[in-house]
Amino acid sequence: MATVQCGRTIIRVKFIKTGDVLDSIEEVLISLRRVIRATDLHSKFLARTTGLTAPQMLLMQTIRDKGEVTIGELASGMSLSQATVTTILDRLETRQLVYRERSKEDKRKVHAYLTEKAAEMLTSAPIPLQDQFARQFSDLQDWEQTMIISSLQRVAQMMDAQHIDASPVLDIGMLDRQGAAAEASEVYEHQHAAKKSK
């Protein structure tokens, strides 16, 4: 019976030994493909229903989330070239979903803003995948929600590990930051120091 400390939380685990690591990886990849495919189909659905394409939608969401952003920030944030962002913004601007204003501090920069219309569209837009997912997710038990979150964070961390040197272990303690209480009953030595990225 293994026991592992996660922040102030203890998890005691007894689990099967999977037959082959390669098979496990294959299962992970299959699941990931399924997830990615589902989101892919979803964004196609959104494109059909809203008349906006996925990049357009994503760009608007990014503007909403980041507030006053420049084109360059949008480009690097979305991993696109500035030219691409410009053309997408052009299309959004002709639909009056976005407007641009040159910065007063640095006249090289241009800020992008959402219009009222766009803000409404984003809030009132159908987000069936997220909604449906959220509904199902909230029906799960706490331990399962926590498990999923930590697993996904771990996977995400491993995937953009290009930028990270050597922190192969998820900071499960992050789960604890909501301020929930937990009592320890057993402790497993944590092999790697937790480390925040960014």
Place this chain on the structure above:
Amino acid sequence: MATVQCGRTIIRVKFIKTGDVLDSIEEVLISLRRVIRATDLHSKFLARTTGLTAPQMLLMQTIRDKGEVTIGELASGMSLSQATVTTILDRLETRQLVYRERSKEDKRKVHAYLTEKAAEMLTSAPIPLQDQFARQFSDLQDWEQTMIISSLQRVAQMMDAQHIDASPVLDIGMLDRQGAAAEASEVYEHQHAAKKSK
């Protein structure tokens, strides 16, 4: 201390109560975005290094996996229109990565095949993301690998639940199908019957 049965396996869990379900969902979505973004960046990288675009690569992989496929099967399998598949195949055919043959049984149908060149390219192609991921994944402990797999399968299942009526709970027993042994120590009543999709 909650205890849950997963197939023949028992997991005993004591975990924090996350503050707010909405926050949890937000964390899940953020992680998913990170994962999807990582794979997205990866396919861009592949496109740069191999000279092929992501759809082209995916199409070739699909042909390899499915064997003798028609254009329509490729289209539905990849959720694209036949026209799109046709044009992608056109480009692959000019590069001599794919060839087509009209079916003898049903002359409306056209089968797509990989050339030697393509098969080689697929096997020898750099798959650094998967490799890197696989390396890190295999370094994880068994319980963590299992946790990640079941979490991902659960998420994937919830995401394409459009097609599924009402089986909101992951068939964790699937994890057991490798034939590994496990001893039970406690049992938590499983609320939902396991159910295989497809």
Place this chain on the structure above:
DNA sequence: ATCTAAATATTAGAATACTAAATAATAATT
């Protein structure tokens, strides 16, 4: 102050992806 270099956004041009509609060929049905 002037010149140079860097940063920033846009434009232009090209390749790809995607869809819908029309077309053509074959198979199945009546």
Place this chain on the structure above:
DNA sequence: AATTATTATTTAGTATTCTAATATTTAGAT
């Protein structure tokens, strides 16, 4: 035989994405 359905292609139009070139502004150096 005639009609209908299936399958793949072509065509036309829009969107995405990149690189390279351009213009403008800012910052730094002389």
